[in-house]
Amino acid sequence: MSERRKVVIIGGGFGGLSAAQHLNSNLVDVTLIDRRNYHLFQPLLYQVATGSLSPGEIASPLRSVLSRQKNTRVWLGTIVDVDPDAKRVILADGTIVPYDSLIVAAGSETSHFGHNDWQQWAPGLKSIEEATTIRHKILYAFEVAERLSDPKERRAWLTFVIVGAGATGVELSGAIAEIARQTLKNDFRSINPEEAQIILMDGAPRALMSFSEDLSEKATRSLAKLGVQVRCGAMVKHINEQGLAIESEKGADSIAAKTVVWAGGITASPLGKILARRTNAETDKGARVKVKPDLTVPNYPDIYVIGDLASATDEKGRPLPGLAQVAMQGGAYAANAILRKVKGQQELPPFRYFDKGSLAVIGRAAAVADVFGTHLSGLIAWLVWVFIHLMYLVNFQSRVLVFTQWAIQDLTFSRGARLITGAAPTDFDFTQDLSGMRSEREIKPETVNVAR
Amino acid sequence: MSERRKVVIIGGGFGGLSAAQHLNSNLVDVTLIDRRNYHLFQPLLYQVATGSLSPGEIASPLRSVLSRQKNTRVWLGTIVDVDPDAKRVILADGTIVPYDSLIVAAGSETSHFGHNDWQQWAPGLKSIEEATTIRHKILYAFEVAERLSDPKERRAWLTFVIVGAGATGVELSGAIAEIARQTLKNDFRSINPEEAQIILMDGAPRALMSFSEDLSEKATRSLAKLGVQVRCGAMVKHINEQGLAIESEKGADSIAAKTVVWAGGITASPLGKILARRTNAETDKGARVKVKPDLTVPNYPDIYVIGDLASATDEKGRPLPGLAQVAMQGGAYAANAILRKVKGQQELPPFRYFDKGSLAVIGRAAAVADVFGTHLSGLIAWLVWVFIHLMYLVNFQSRVLVFTQWAIQDLTFSRGARLITGAAPTDFDFTQDLSGMRSEREIKPETVNVAR
Numbered sequence: 001m002s003e004r005r006k007v008v009i010i011g012g013g014f015g016g017l018s019a020a021q022h023l024n025s026n027l028v029d030v031t032l033i034d035r036r037n038y039h040l041f042q043p044l045l046y047q048v049a050t051g052s053l054s055p056g057e058i059a060s061p062l063r064s065v066l067s068r069q070k071n072t073r074v075w076l077g078t079i080v081d082v083d084p085d086a087k088r089v090i091l092a093d094g095t096i097v098p099y100d101s102l103i104v105a106a107g108s109e110t111s112h113f114g115h116n117d118w119q120q121w122a123p124g125l126k127s128i129e130e131a132t133t134i135r136h137k138i139l140y141a142f143e144v145a146e147r148l149s150d151p152k153e154r155r156a157w158l159t160f161v162i163v164g165a166g167a168t169g170v171e172l173s174g175a176i177a178e179i180a181r182q183t184l185k186n187d188f189r190s191i192n193p194e195e196a197q198i199i200l201m202d203g204a205p206r207a208l209m210s211f212s213e214d215l216s217e218k219a220t221r222s223l224a225k226l227g228v229q230v231r232c233g234a235m236v237k238h239i240n241e242q243g244l245a246i247e248s249e250k251g252a253d254s255i256a257a258k259t260v261v262w263a264g265g266i267t268a269s270p271l272g273k274i275l276a277r278r279t280n281a282e283t284d285k286g287a288r289v290k291v292k293p294d295l296t297v298p299n300y301p302d303i304y305v306i307g308d309l310a311s312a313t314d315e316k317g318r319p320l321p322g323l324a325q326v327a328m329q330g331g332a333y334a335a336n337a338i339l340r341k342v343k344g345q346q347e348l349p350p351f352r353y354f355d356k357g358s359l360a361v362i363g364r365a366a367a368v369a370d371v372f373g374t375h376l377s378g379l380i381a382w383l384v385w386v387f388i389h390l391m392y393l394v395n396f397q398s399r400v401l402v403f404t405q406w407a408i409q410d411l412t413f414s415r416g417a418r419l420i421t422g423a424a425p426t427d428f429d430f431t432q433d434l435s436g437m438r439s440e441r442e443i444k445p446e447t448v449n450v451a452r
Numbered sequence: 453m454s455e456r457r458k459v460v461i462i463g464g465g466f467g468g469l470s471a472a473q474h475l476n477s478n479l480v481d482v483t484l485i486d487r488r489n490y491h492l493f494q495p496l497l498y499q500v501a502t503g504s505l506s507p508g509e510i511a512s513p514l515r516s517v518l519s520r521q522k523n524t525r526v527w528l529g530t531i532v533d534v535d536p537d538a539k540r541v542i543l544a545d546g547t548i549v550p551y552d553s554l555i556v557a558a559g560s561e562t563s564h565f566g567h568n569d570w571q572q573w574a575p576g577l578k579s580i581e582e583a584t585t586i587r588h589k590i591l592y593a594f595e596v597a598e599r600l601s602d603p604k605e606r607r608a609w610l611t612f613v614i615v616g617a618g619a620t621g622v623e624l625s626g627a628i629a630e631i632a633r634q635t636l637k638n639d640f641r642s643i644n645p646e647e648a649q650i651i652l653m654d655g656a657p658r659a660l661m662s663f664s665e666d667l668s669e670k671a672t673r674s675l676a677k678l679g680v681q682v683r684c685g686a687m688v689k690h691i692n693e694q695g696l697a698i699e700s701e702k703g704a705d706s707i708a709a710k711t712v713v714w715a716g717g718i719t720a721s722p723l724g725k726i727l728a729r730r731t732n733a734e735t736d737k738g739a740r741v742k743v744k745p746d747l748t749v750p751n752y753p754d755i756y757v758i759g760d761l762a763s764a765t766d767e768k769g770r771p772l773p774g775l776a777q778v779a780m781q782g783g784a785y786a787a788n789a790i791l792r793k794v795k796g797q798q799e800l801p802p803f804r805y806f807d808k809g810s811l812a813v814i815g816r817a818a819a820v821a822d823v824f825g826t827h828l829s830g831l832i833a834w835l836v837w838v839f840i841h842l843m844y845l846v847n848f849q850s851r852v853l854v855f856t857q858w859a860i861q862d863l864t865f866s867r868g869a870r871l872i873t874g875a876a877p878t879d880f881d882f883t884q885d886l887s888g889m890r891s892e893r894e895i896k897p898e899t900v901n902v903a904r
Contacts, residue, residue, distance in 0.1 A: 037595060037872045054506035063639035073641040076595040076872075095599070139489060143528040147547070187515035189525040404856050 004029045004071075005342050008089055008099035010079050010271065012039050012062045014324040015105035015307030018331030020072055027342045030072040031097060033089070037061055037076055040128065041393055043324065044402070046168060048131040049261075050138065050175035051183075055128045057401045058393070079106070079271060084279050084300050101302045101338045104275060104289075105331065108308035108322060111267035118239045122260035125168055134261055138176060141259045142184060145191045152256075158196045159257035161244060163236055164264035165202035166210065167360040170219055172263060173200040174363040177226040194227075199255065201231040201246065202264075208368070210321065211358055215368040218377040222362040236264070266322065268309050279303065284311040284319075293350035295334055304337070306330030312351065320353050324392075329353055359385045456481045456523075457794050460541060460551035462531050462723065464491050464514045466776040467557035467759030470783030472524055479794045482524040483549060485541070489513055489528055492580065493845055495776065496854070498620060500583040501713075502590065502627035503635075507580045509853045510845070531558070531723060536731050536752050553754045553790045556727060556741075557783065560760035560774060563719035570691045574712035577620060586713055590628060591872050593711045594636060597643045604708075610648045611709040613696060615688055616716035617654035618662065619812040622671055624715060625652040626815040629678040646679075651707065653683040653698065654716075660820070662773065663810060667820040670829045674814040688716070718774065720761050731755065736763040736771075745802035747786055756789070758782030764803065772805050776844075781805055811837045 005028045009016045012034035023030050038059040047053040062074045075097075081090040088098045110124025123130050123137075138160065145157040162173045180196035187193070200207065200223065207223070207230055208216040220230050234248040243257040268287040276283045279297045282290040288311035289297065295310060297303045307327030312320045320326045333351045340348060357371040359381070367381035376384060386406070393399045457480045461468045464486035475482050490511040499505040514526045527549075533542040540550045562576025575582050575589075590612065597609040614625045632648035639645070652659065652675065659675070659682055660668040672682050686700040695709040720739040728735045731749045734742040740763035741749065747762060749755045759779030764772045772778045785803045792800060809823040813834060821833035828836060838858070845851045 037591060051508075054508035056503075056506035061639075063636070067638040074639075075599065076592075077599075140528075143489060147527065147529075184515070186519040187513075187526075400856060400860060401853065404852060408852060 005100045005338070006031070006098060007101045007103065007338060008033065008097055009103045009105060010034075010089065011105035011107055011269075011307075011309075012036065012074075013042075013105060013107045013307065013327065015107070015327030015331040016103065017062070017065065018328040019103045019105065019304075019306065019335045020066060020069070020331075022332045022335030023338065024069050024071065025339055026071055027339060028071060028101075030069075031075060031099075032062065032066065032072060033075045033077050033079060033091070033097070034062060035076070035078045037063065037074075039065060041398070042126070043389060043392075045125055045128075045131050046172045046175060048128065049125055049134040049172065050179060051135055052175070053402060053405055055132065057398055057405065059128065060393075060398060080274075082271075082275050082278050082303075084275075084297075084303060087302070099302075101304070101341075103304045103306060103331070103334050103338075104271065104309060105305075105307045105327065106269035106271040106309050107327075108266040108268050108286075110262060111265045112262060113265055115239070118262065121239045121241060122163060122262040124262045124266075125172065126266070137259050138179065142188065142191070142193060142196075144258075146188050147190070154191065154195075155197070156243065156256040157258045158191070158193075159199070159243070159255065159259070160196065161199045161201065161255055161257045161260045163201055163244075163260065163262050165200050165204065165207035165230065165232065166263060167208065167358070169200055169202070169263035170207060170223065170360050170362060172261060173198050173228045174223060174226055174361070174366075177223075177228050178363050181227060196227075198228045199231060199257075200228050201234045201236070203235045204232060206232050208360060211360070211368060211370060212375060215370060215375055215377060219360060219362055219368045222366045222368075222377075226363045266308070272305075272309050275303075275305070286311070294337065294348065295330055295351050304330075304334035306334055312353075314353055323358075325356060326353055359388065361385045457552045457790070458483070458550060459553045459555065459790060460485065460549055461555045461557060462486075462541065463557035463559055463721075463759075463761075464488065464526075465494075465557060465559045465759065465779065467559070467779030467783040468555065469514070469517065470780040471555045471557065471756075471758065471787045472518060472521070472783075474784045474787030475790065476521050476523065477791055478523055479791065480523060480553075482521075483527060483551075484514060484518065484524060485527045485529050485531060485543070485549070486514060487528070487530045489515065489526075491517060493850070494578070495841060495844075497577055497580075497583050498624045498627060500580065501577055501586040501624065502631060503587055504627070505854060505857055507584065509850055509857065511580065512845075512850060532726075534723075534727050534730050534755075536727075536749075536755060539754070551754075553756070553793075555756045555758060555783070555786050555790075556723065556761060557757075557759045557779065558721035558723040558761050559779075560718040560720050560738075562714060563717045564714060565717055567691070570714065573691045573693055574615060574714040576714045576718075577624065578718070588872050589711050590631065594640065594643070594645060594648075595872075596710075598640050599642070606643065606647075607649070608695065608708040609710045610643070610645075611651065611695070611707065611711070612648065613651045613653065613707055613709045613712045615653055615696075615712065615714050617652050617656065617659035617682065617684065618715060619660065619810070621652055621654070621715035622659060622675065622812050622814060624713060625650050625680045626675060626678055626813070626818075629675075629680050630815050633679060648679075650680045651683060651709075652680050653686045653688070655687045656684060658684050660812060663812070663820060663822060664827060667822060667827055667829060671812060671814055671820045674818045674820075674829075678815045718760070724757075724761050727755075727757070738763070746789065746800065747782055747803050756782075756786035758786055764805075766805055775810075777808060778805055811840065813837045 007028050007030045009019050009032045012032055017039050020032050038061050041058040044058045048055055066072050078092040079089050080092050088096050090096050110126050112118040123133050141157045145154045148154045160176050162169045177198045180193045184193040206216045207220050223230055234246045236244055237247050238245040243255045245254045272287050272289045276289050279300050281297045289305045290311045291305050295304050308322045337348050359369045361367040365379050365382050367385045369376040369381035369384050390399050459480050459482045461471050461484045464484055469491050472484050490513050493510040496510045500507055518524050530544040531541050532544050540548050542548050562578050564570040575585050593609045597606045600606045612628050614621045629650045632645045636645040658668045659672050675682055686698045688696055689699050690697040695707045697706045724739050724741045728741050731752050733749045741757045742763045743757050747756045760774045789800050811821045813819040817831050817834050819833035819837045821828040821836050842851050
């Protein structure tokens with residue numbers, strides 16, 4: 001490596017990748033480090049979880065995205081520590097990487113509000129592995145129900161609860177309703193997939209709290225039309241293999257459900273706490289690192305924190321939301337600030353987030369959108385959603401493939417990626433004995449020869 | 453269920469699915485049982501292993517393939533026993549399913565010739581899970597090599613050995629060579645992916661033994677052009693994390709290789725042995741069940757065994773090969789035989805396999821083909837290969853998506869599905885300490901704070 005300024009970027013999500021792309025200059029040497037070899041387009045992860053898209057269609061290898069950018073190298077590795085005074089980061093295998101400027105964009109992960117044991121019953125939706133686990137659980141539930149005769153048991157297997165009525169929860173519940181009502185309609189002989197109950201719940205008074213009330217109401221009506229029950233003002237008290245215990249104004253209640261998905265909360269990457277400890281920075285209640293208006297850590301003008309890991313505010317002092325838009329704009333800002341420093345130019349004014357709007361899709365051909373303050377709903381909002389998502393997919397191949405999948409699915413109602421792969425979910429195993437299975441006669445144990 | 457003849461089909465591969473589709477008649481009730489919820493197009497599995505295609509593109513949910521066939525139900529389940537006298541099959545959970553006619557199409561699995569411990573170092577290529585494991589290993593190897601400085605270690609990580617030079621081995625080694633020479637060409641900074649060594653080995657005297665000598669020679673030349681070393685007449689003595697010990701005419705040798713793929717052998721599903729024990733049938737050395745000329749088990753005219761699980765011969769007494777063609781034709785034959793029985797029609801003449809030819813593809817735009825006895829090679833053989841594979845993919849959506857992927861890849865040399873997902877491979881873990889890693893300075897152990 002030359003004597004050019006060394007920029008290290010931690011994380012290849014929306015923030016880190018945007019920073020890397022804005023550092024495409026021969027004035028700097030860039031090293032992007034991520035635990036994964038790909039950039040993940042998280043807004044479409046719910047479509048992987050519901051079998052519309054394959055993981056490969058929403059993930060792009062970081063190496064190939066950045067292969068033409070000759071000043072940039074990509075390393076697969078896990079950061080375990082930062083030494084801000086010696087200006088270096090430390091990888092899990094002991095490798096140390098020195099930097100002149102550091103951009104920390106390690107993002108966030110699912111948080112069950114301190115109940116880590118809920119993850120096994122109610123996985124979050126932040127990674128490809130979680131998305132395929134959820135797909136597995138949803139499709140398996142229908143398979144089990146097809147073979148059960150007890151109506152109560154069947155009902156528990158055909159009840160799907162989504163905790164958290166933000167954009168992810170709304171999109172996921174709409175997609176599950178479509179699977180039950182349309183995709184699987186003719187596929188079963190013993191059950192009617194329309195028996196499925198889909199419940200979207202949240203402790204907040206209404207769905208899509210980050211949207212205006214009129215759009216939130218329209219979304220709730222669209223969900224009801226698809227067959228989703230929206231239960232707001234209900235808090236989760238407990239989750240286990242049987243279902244959930246909840247509490248609302250009406251008192252305590254329980255829901256028997258074999259499939260629960262957690263879209264309820266996130267917390268910053270643990271790297272935030274490590275960085276805060278090393279730099280004496282503060283963190284907020286979401287474990288995000290409080291940054292200065294220029295996105296640097298107090299007293300460390302060469303360390304930028306961007307995206308979900310940063311606790312930043314807008315000009316009115318309101319916290320910035322954890323959105324791809326915020327991360328991308330933060331990455332571009334940090335990159336420009338560094339290039340200006342190298343060129344000896346004047347410092348940038350404080351970071352300003354430019355809110356282009358919010359979108360949430362509800363099933364096929366319906367969405368709500370707040371675009372530059374204009375409220376849209378229905379088909380037009382959905383078209384805006386399709387256009388924006390296709391444009392933001394980082395590479396050409398993904399755009400073509402996702403468009404092709406959507407076109408086929410809108411024409412045929414089928415879903416191409418309805419595979420149950422990997423190990424069986426922990427809560428049901430077809431190789432185990434199951435009382436109440438739909439069998440023609442009971443079999444005597446001694447005639448069963450479990451050979452494999 | 454009515455009093456119509458009950459047909460149970462075990463396995464939803466080429467044989468079982470073909471049988472089910474030929475039983476589309478209201479004279480019979482069909483139950484297709486598989487451990488998986490999808491039909492897998494195995495001939496393209498090597499493209500999943502090498503990141504060209506996503507699993508969802510070559511797998512179709514059995515339920516949706518058969519959803520319009522109202523006389524057929526699909527069950528997810530594992531068969532553990534067959535009771536041929538009481539005419540019923542037993543599932544792992546104790547469910548019993550009675551039949552009037554049984555079609556056993558349980559297929560085959562990878563065999564390491566008794567060395568089951570080799571699977572961890574040299575996975576086979578028979579399932580989606582194995583394909584993504586192999587993809588993981590191949591892509592990881594380049595990532596590790598990028599960070600190693602010791603030339604000997606790098607060489608071991610950049611050596612890829614494929615054991616078994618049948619069609620799968622030839623196709624896989626050609627695809628790995630293309631990844632190294634073309635796809636990854638510009639993606640690394642420290643290594644040159646062209647340093648990669650790809651070795652295709654087999655105990656047989658030449659590659660593609662099932663093809664004629666001229667086509668085998670052409671394939672070997674095409675592979676050499678792509679940079680694949682073909683080593684025939686070499687037997688594997690041992691495989692471990694370091695690589696392979698081999699033996700050939702020239703004596704004993706060893707190859708240091710971190711990535712070994714087993715395309716060397718298959719054995720029939722264990723269900724074959726269970727069935728043989730229950731029916732007193734014989735099995736051949738591949739654990740396949742010896743069947744009569746009408747594909748039934750001796751003394752059990754209602755049990756058909758087809759595909760990879762059946763040991764059948766052609767009119768000259770030669771064993772039929774384990775090909776999709778043979779399984780599909782066997783499935784159609786068994787289905788027709790059963791329908792004739794129901795209708796009281798005359799029995800079918802013995803099963804005759806009609807050999808339409810063999811194909812093997814070698815990288816982009818090259819293949820060898822034996823079509824109805826005509827020997828083709830190069831571009832024309834490749835076009836035949838593309839056409840046939842697209843036509844045989846069972847559903848419209850897969851055809852469109854696979855075609856789109858291939859078109860993009862042939863235009864751009866990129867691969868859309870280059871994701872490393874799931875747990876790290878057992879033989880390398882980026883969270884472990886690795887001596888010889890390319891680090892700028894050595895770090896003192898006490899400064900490393902392994903936080904996660």
